[in-house]
Amino acid sequence: MKKSIYKIGTLVLAIVLTTMSCSKLEDFGSTNVNPAATNKPITSALLTNVLSGFGDLANMRVTALYCQYFSETQYPDVSNYSANTASPMGTYSGYLYDLQNIIITNTAEDTKATAALNGANANQIAIARILKAFIFQRMTDRWGDIPYSQALKGDPNVAFDTQESIYKDLLKELTEAVAQVTAGAPIKGDIAYNGDMTKWKKLANSMRMIMALRLSKKYPGASDYAATQFKAALNDPAGSIATNADNFKLEYPGSAFKNPFYNMYDGRKDYGESETMTTLLNSLGSDARQAVFGATSSGAATTKGVPYGRARTFIDPWTGQNPDYAYVFAPAYRTQTSPIFIVKASTILLSRAEAADRGWTSESTATLYTAGINASFEQWGLALPPAAYFANANIALGAAGTNLPQIAKQAYVAYFPDGCSGWANWRRTGIPALTPAPDATNNPKVIPRRFMYGTSDYTLAKAGVEAAVARLAGGDKMDSKVWWDQ
């Protein structure tokens, strides 16, 4: 009996000891391989992902409130200049890194061949560089100095580059992107231009012109840096966006991807077309574009814009008593599948008109001005304005070199609803003359000229943000001016 106890005991001990001393204890085979993911990025899918969000990137409500395209209807705070502490950070790990990833995957020796199945490596890289430049410009236009040269490299401790150096590098990037476009396999995942590289080149050149013109306060002269850059872009053989067919736009498929202005009223009604906008359009001979830009909630025509920058105690009862106020866009222009125009012929033509009027180029201001206005009407599917329209005192051009007010005003209308561009042009030209919110809560009560850095900047990028703030005259305030605004 005792023998058997020993037998069993030894057996059990042996099992225990064998399992313990087993050399395979640390070998788990493929247990830790995630079955629900791949470790290889698909560049076409990354590109589609980035482009799918461009509607929101190109239409920023805060900036559209600052430049008074929109008014807030029930909870006014942004339009009363409440402190805005959004950080540019999120975009870096979002769309920007996806673009960087396209560049990396098309460059690295071990991945470029696979990536080329989605289009020529050089062309994919060119598109990624163009889109990166687009995003970076919109960010530096809002915040000023931001991380650029050291960003997107995995290192969180980055310096903030000056806006000047960013702008100059962006112009270089765009120039190089145009130059590197080659023939090759068609691009996949391109939901904007369907792989048409000639259009991407036109977009890049158009962006170069907008960037150069943005620097007009800093470099006003006809032979200064800005004018030189503008001319170089204009003279690039690939050309620029001159007809609506070449517009950089997104045609939404609906369902999971809807026009952002459809979403704006899908449940809420926080915004209306501002009274500033309706008044301006009215002054432009009852500009027909009002039928596009605003209509009542039920879609009826209206020219009743929402008073801008008023306190809740005023505006909330006002919208209650004035149910016929204008929503942003007539319903037909903000269906689920309505397109979003991101870079459009009208604004490029008007930019060229301004450059000509400034004497930067020798093109015809008048021709470009008329073409720009016509392109804007055409883009919205409207009949071209009659000759009488151009005779309106607020529209008709005067002597060469004096036409900035008319051109900038038309650009302001043509850029609608792209607040980022509208606000930047107002800061650059002061046109149209905007009155600060009557019930502003900031101090001093002036229209913001930049975004403040976010709390997360001070938390996660303290050294960098503090160095950038030290360079800002006036500190990290909404009324401090970015470099090109000085």
Next chain:
Amino acid sequence: MMLFNLKLFYMKKIALLLAFFAIGLQALVAQTREISGKVTSVDDGGSIPGVSVSVKGTTLGTITDMEGVFRLKVPQDAKTLVFSFVGMTTQEVTLTGASSYSVTLESEVVKVQEVIVTSGYGIKRAPKSSSALNQVVTADKLTVVRQTNVNNAIAGKVSGIQFQGQSAAALGRTGNIRLRGDGGFSTGSGVLYVVDGTVLPNSNDINMDDIEDISVLSGPSAAAILGSQGANGAIIITTKRAKMNARQTMDVEINSGFLASSIYIMPNYQNDYAGGNVQDMYRYSYKSTDPVEWKTLDGKYYPDYSDDASWGPRMAGQEYIPWYSWYPGSKYTGTTTALVPQPTNSRDFFDTGLTYNNSVAISKASEGFNFRAVIGNISVKGLLPQTTLNKTTFTVKTTYDINKNLTFGANVNFFTTSTQGEFDDGYSNQSTGSFNQWFHRNLDMNKMKELKDLRTPDGIWASWNHNNPTSYDPNNTKPFYAGNYWYNFYKWFDLVKIPSRADRLFGDISLNYKIMDGLSVKATYRRQQNNTWAEAMYSSDLMDSGTQTTGNSPEAKGYYSTSTSYSTRENIESLVSYTKTFNDFKVNANLGTDFFSSVYKYNAAQTVNGLNIKNLYLITNSKDQPRISNDRYNEKYRAAFARGDVGYKDFLFAEFTLRNDWYSVLPSDNNSILSKSFGGSFVFSDLLELSWLNFGKVRASWGEIPTAIGVYSYPGFAYGVGANQWNGNFLMSTPDQLVDPNIRGAVKTQKELGLELRFFESKAGITATFWDGSENDIPYAISIANYSGFGSKYLNTGKILKQGVDLALNLKPVNFSNFSWDFNATFAYLMKMDIERIAEGVERFTVQGQWTTATGESRSGTPVMVHAVGHAWGEIFGAGKTIDEATGLPLLTSDGYYVSDKNKYFGNVLPKVTGGVQNTFKIMKDFTLTMNFDYQFGGKFFSLSDMWGTYSGLTAKTSGLNDLGNPIRDAVANGGGIHVFGVDQTTRKPVDMYVEAQSYWHGTYDNQYYDEYVHDLTYIKLRELSIGYNVPVNRIGLNKYAQSVNISLIAQNPWLIYAKTKDFDPSEISRAGGETGQLPGVRSFGANIKINF
């Protein structure tokens, strides 16, 4: 093998025969006499069958019969009879000449110091030898008011814990226990719950009636044997097993109780001003296109219905048109009423909650066999409308000695839980999210209830928050009649159905083989399986009856979602146990292995943007492409461990644990972690022999515990595919997390020094523990500046140092036969919990915000919980008033707004002091009064409800008088406004002015200073109150029917005695750093009856 067994069988039979033969022979030859008697119990006077009666020093004996009677022939020279029975004190009776004896047996009293501590893998210890703090809470302390959740039940009873409870209106939510501060770099990681060796993910599926005791392993030195799972301490629960009773019969216990719950703590509201935005009401003028029923309202006044704030007219009893007058078809159509305060409207909304808690346990044990089965049911009708919870429990626990060496054990628990209803306590939810954030103070909730089924002929459900009559259009009535942001609250809960179910099966089967005395080996298969489904159905009526309502709650377009999950966790364990005494040394040792594997599968689908066919709840009925998702993972670890302790003469002890883990989640070339603990203790009282000191012990220990990483987080860069396609183009985004290729597991360490003393016949006792711990190189995904291209980096990082003191005191100040008082107190002081290092270049990061953007950024600078180097764990920072250093006064703008300091420090989320006091009074033997208090001091939270409730003019502070004696809501020009002092931000000259009340409170949001909304977590509360009565079944002759009957009146959360904030119950803050719209505090009263047969 078979042959051998047969042989053994026959050998046994022969031996038995021989034994009987020998006994018979002896009886024949000896001179004998017969004696008889009866054995009864001291406790209840009942007779005891089955008592073993033997003649001391012989093998002669018998057992008592069913009536407790025995008859035995004893040798003439027999001197003593021995009466023994399991669970009772053995008694010897000296034989006289008498032939009949009455014997009484007493239940064995378990002495205080003999409570057994349970550690991992079911290893039991006498606490005397333990070198770390092991607190044990026994069943009698846990079930005072029949809490249905273990967290509530141990609050205040264990030192070193902070219990963050949850409102009882949120059915099934169990709150969170922090042991010794907390750990890691997140918001806190939660303690481990282990039931009879099986790890449970939360404390939900534990049957409180079934708990024998709970051992709380506070630190690594106590929990080291559990490996990484016990990294934040462990709550080890041992359930009851059948015990042999005196009658050798089956025990039956019926336990039945009910509780009625009502709202207790709610914010203090202002009761002076009605809904709307301006103090003047609007005059209604009847138009020919308006409904004819409105004619009676012509010329009457109404406040702004559409604005969901309460900055409206003063409630002075004046006539006004209430919201419901405009709807056709009610008896109130076209009527006016008096505008009077409704101070209890929010409170009136909530129903009385009812909880029924019933269980039946049967158990039976005999030599070599025990069996216990429990069926329990908890049925709850919640305080929110249409909310219920129903939980049914089946438990079977048995061990069976197959032969004298081999024991089989099985332990099966099945919990099935169904819940119904919405328990949202996020921002802008449909109960407190309105009452405390966006609401009209003049709403009469009884009218709301009365009119919940009121709807227009077009089918729009009536809302208190409809639009103003100026927007009435006879051809399109929806813009007027539909809710602007809100519905009738009762209707919402009618139209939303959220059922869910979880079936959890857990337990183990084991074989224990006793190789020889003191050496045994046990093999266990353990499984915990959870299958769940959940659905949500939001009626399409919500879309038809609301205008902007879907902006806050997209589900209100009509919505259906469904999800199912399957998860299993399996362990295969072996454990060798060895006990041996060598002269003065006593050795206990264990050797074990634990192989773990877990599988998780999840599928879910949701409709998007509404339902095509109204109220048809089907995924394919989605207006837009439905959203689908699935998830699955597999995770394993393997562990081998050894532990041992040595005692010398029962006063000097030493112990150690060694454990090595291999993890599937870690890099395969570096996936092993070794962790150790050791300690010693010295019972000095045995040497001193002082009359007043019954027990004195010092102990010291050191331990470490491993931490691994999340499943599939290494090596990272796992690309998923977007759920939706853009015209056939699929989408992919780059993962946002960088993973350090050298990531490895890490260990946390803690050392402890303890003193335990008991005086005066153990009527007083104190346990004191000082602990000191550090966490180093914790694997954690640290937030990094997204400028890197990534939002976080998973790496080994950081250093947290913590220190604290845990104290427990127990006293029996009074102990008379008719009155006794038991007093226990716990106290813990968190001396420090400091972050020494985060990661290179990272000084601070946010772990939780209560008001955040989609990207997790704090919206408008509202306070967030952060971890920062050089600070304590869990600090609250955010935008607040800038204080002028020179004067100590706040800086002000020329408008009287404060100047925002974006980085203001508001305090820490952890209370410094936590503890509780338990009092048990025994009166007249049969009555027991129990009062359990708990408390905490220090700690802060940010209230989003207070912020929005103040913005909306709901909170008490938005009304009242200023120092001029005028209402603060009056215009500054008329002597109203809020008095503001400070210095001008530019001139630094003193500012002393009045600011319009609404501007002042809106200014906190617009200009960002949230000082007023950060509150203190300090509280003292009476958590449990019970008056119990033990029916004296023997005295009144009920013992034929029942062994014992206990009736008690109970109260849960009866009294929040002290709290710095008057608006919230600080013991039930819904999130680590604050709250976003939490449900109110609840108190409950009820009764319970427990009968043992």
